[in-house]
Amino acid sequence: MKNRTSLYNRETKKRRKNIHYIDKEAKDIILGFRKNIVRIREQYKIVDYLMSKQEYEAANDILRFQIVYVMSALDFFMHEILVYCFIKIFNNELPKTEKYYEYRVPLRLIEQALYDQENFEFYLTNALIDINSNLTFMAPNRLKELLNIITPEDDFALAEENLKKKGLIKPGVRLIRLLDEIYDRRNKIAHQTDINHGSDEPNIITKQDVEYYVDVIAHFVEELFTIIIKQTKKGF
Numbered sequence: 694m695k696n697r698t699s700l701y702n703r704e705t706k707k708r709r710k711n712i713h714y715i716d717k718e719a720k721d722i723i724l725g726f727r728k729n730i731v732r733i734r735e736q737y738k739i740v741d742y743l744m745s746k747q748e749y750e751a752a753n754d755i756l757r758f759q760i761v762y763v764m765s766a767l768d769f770f771m772h773e774i775l776v777y778c779f780i781k782i783f784n785n786e787l788p789k790t791e792k793y794y795e796y797r798v799p800l801r802l803i804e805q806a807l808y809d810q811e812n813f814e815f816y817l818t819n820a821l822i823d824i825n826s827n828l829t830f831m832a833p834n835r836l837k838e839l840l841n842i843i844t845p846e847d848d849f850a851l852a853e854e855n856l857k858k859k860g861l862i863k864p865g866v867r868l869i870r871l872l873d874e875i876y877d878r879r880n881k882i883a884h885q886t887d888i889n890h891g892s893d894e895p896n897i898i899t900k901q902d903v904e905y906y907v908d909v910i911a912h913f914v915e916e917l918f919t920i921i922i923k924q925t926k927k928g929f
Contacts, residue, residue, distance in 0.1 A: 722773045723918050729766035730911045733759050740900055753895070756903045757882045763910045764831050764879040770914050771830035771839055776821045778843035778921060780814060786925050792842040798824070831879065833872040840917075844924060852916040861912050868913070875906045 736755055743752035779796075781787040798820055805816040830839050840848045853868035862868060878896075881887050887895040 718777055719918075719922060722770065722777060723915075725773070726766055726770045726914055726918075729762070729769075730907065733762050733766070733907055737900065737904070753898050756898050756900060757887055757895075759903050760875065760879050760906055761883055763907045764876065767910050767914060768829050768831050771836065772822075772825055774918070774921065775825065775830075775839055775843060776818055779821055780818060781925060782843065783814070783817065787843070788845055788924075790842060790845045796842060831876050833869040833876070836872070837869075844921065846920075846924070848917055848920050851920050852913055855916045856909075856912055859912070861909060871909060872913070875909065878906075 736759060740752045740755050743749075743755070778787055779793070782789055782793050798817075802816055802820045806813045809816070828835075830836055837849050849868070853862065856862045856868065857864060862871065878887075881889070881896065887898070889896065
């Protein structure tokens with residue numbers, strides 16, 4: 694890896710300008726997410742086939758799996774974009790936030806920074822992955838907390854505005870409520886086999902509802918990614 698400046702003078706180093714490209718790390722993150730969405734949507738063919746054979750329970754179970762899968766895809770994207778943006782902030786390619794300065798890192802990382810500065814970015818990346826490995830970023834409030842760490846702007850609100858402009862969310866619907874609905878359904882499927890307490894039968898599920906949920910998550914992530922990449926091009 695190329696030489697890095699010390700932690701002491703990094704803050705005063707001239708900020709990078711004129712970033713007019715999407716780097717490989719960013720491409721890999723969004724392409725990985727898109728591949729997951731393609732896999733999810735491909736399962737609709739199996740659902741249609743099972744429905745045509747009147748295997749309704751099997752078809753509905755696949756639909757339930759789709760909700761769990763798409764939320765897992767969202768969670769993995771958020772984990773990766775957190776690390777990506779944190780490194781960008783550290784390298785002065787994104788603006789520093791208050792939450793960034795408050796972020797706690799292990800003392801081991803500080804020691805590594807002192808004794809092996811040239812490879813510090815590698816240590817920081819792995820430390821961030823390790824710190825967040827047991828956390829999930831699927832609940833709307835958790836998503837907003839994460840975004841507050843990596844950007845000073847309200848990316849969540851910007852994404853909501855863009856989704857409404859595209860007609861994916863109705864004017865009177867709040868994105869946070871919609872994501873909370875999807876997250877709640879995911880939890881019922883993952884932890885309760887989609888059966889409410891006190892009931893014997895699974896909740897009703899339709900292909901139309903699942904397709905909408907998948908579309909919302911897919912477009913939400915695409916909007917977030919576009920907003921974040923635009924911020925790296927501002928030349929902070």
